[in-house]
Amino acid sequence: MSNDWFAKEIATALSDGVTRLENRPFLLVPEQSNRRAVILIHGFSSSPRELRELGEILYQRGFTVYGPRLPGHGTSPEDLATRPLQEWRATVLRGFDAFAAAGFKVSAAGLSTGALLALDLALQRPLEKILLLSPFLRLQHWLAPYVGLLRFFVRYQNKEIPAAEQPFYYRQRPLQGIMQIGRLLRHLKPRLPLITAPALVLAASGDTTIAPGTAQQLFNRLGSKEKAIHLYGDEVPHVLTGPDNPCRQDVLTRCGDFLANSPAPGST
Incomplete structure (x- = not known):
């Protein structure tokens, strides 16, 4: 498998101004490959680091793992404010097409907005499996539906981020970017029954970012015959x-087992 495509992704990240190694895209290629690949898609205002540990676990199990950097991430909130949904979609598609051209079976996993992009990929390409962490149909903030209008008056939403995590998450989230999430949701909602890849959904009642029950609603709408959901309690965050x-360790174990083994139908 040629990695020229990945070299271009790295070059783009450097050109965009990504300075920290953890925020750049990553590609993990095992010596003994199982000929299966997984694309790990991070969330809004985050970076590939968010799913790197899961990637390492899958790599140890023989998977080739790609963690794309969605354009506008790992740089600055100002950069993210200029990036349309089409750029995020194109980045994910390039990874899939590179693996498919090399004969790999490809799965996709995503967290939050990354989960939505994994679903979007499933509508465009044949996925072996799809893993959805904290997916949603609606954000919890009551002003989220009005972001298209609010962006003309308020450019950013401020978010509290622990000091240790600030190099990897934006404290200011551009409303222009949140509007792109809204576009993606409007595209996905009526098409969820068309998605048939085996799916696992993990979510938590302690999630204060997404609307309560929205992950379950998304799960119910999926057209997959083989699908499972596990809901954590109030102590678990977004x-x-x-x-x-x-x-966290239980999350990583469930993810690894699902992607490596046959999915169990029904909820858990």
């Missing part, structure tokens, strides 16, 4: 792979 999740 970023399921983050250091503040007390159930």
Whole structure:
């Protein structure tokens, strides 16, 4: 498999001004490949680092793993404010097409907005499996539906980020970018029954970012015959792979087992 495509992704990240290694795209290629690939798609205002540990676990199990950097991430909120949804979609598609051309079976996993992009990919390409971490149909903030108008008056939404995580998450989230999420949701909602890849959904009642029950609603609409959902409690936050999740190891284990093994139908 030629990695020229990945070299171009790295070059783009450097050209865009990504300075930290953790915020650049990553590609993990095992010596003994199982000929299966996984694309790990990070969330809005985050970076590939968000899913890197999961990538390392899959790599140890023989998967070739790609963590794309969505344009506008790992740089600045000002950069993110200029990036349209089409750029995020194109980045994910390039990864899939590179793996498919090399004969790999490809799965996709995403966290939050990354989960929505994984669903979007499933509508465009044949995925072996799809893993959705904290997916949603609606954000919890009551002003989210009005972001298209609000962006003309308020450019950014401020978010509290722990000091240790600030190099990897934006404290200011551009409303212009949140509007792109709204566009993606409007595209996905009526098409969820068309998605048939085996799916696992992980979410939590302690998630204060997305509307309560929205992950379950998304799960119910999926057209997959083989699908499962696991809901964590109030102690678990939105970023399921983050250091503040007390159930983080359970999340990583469930993800690895699902992608490596046959999915179990029904809820858990």
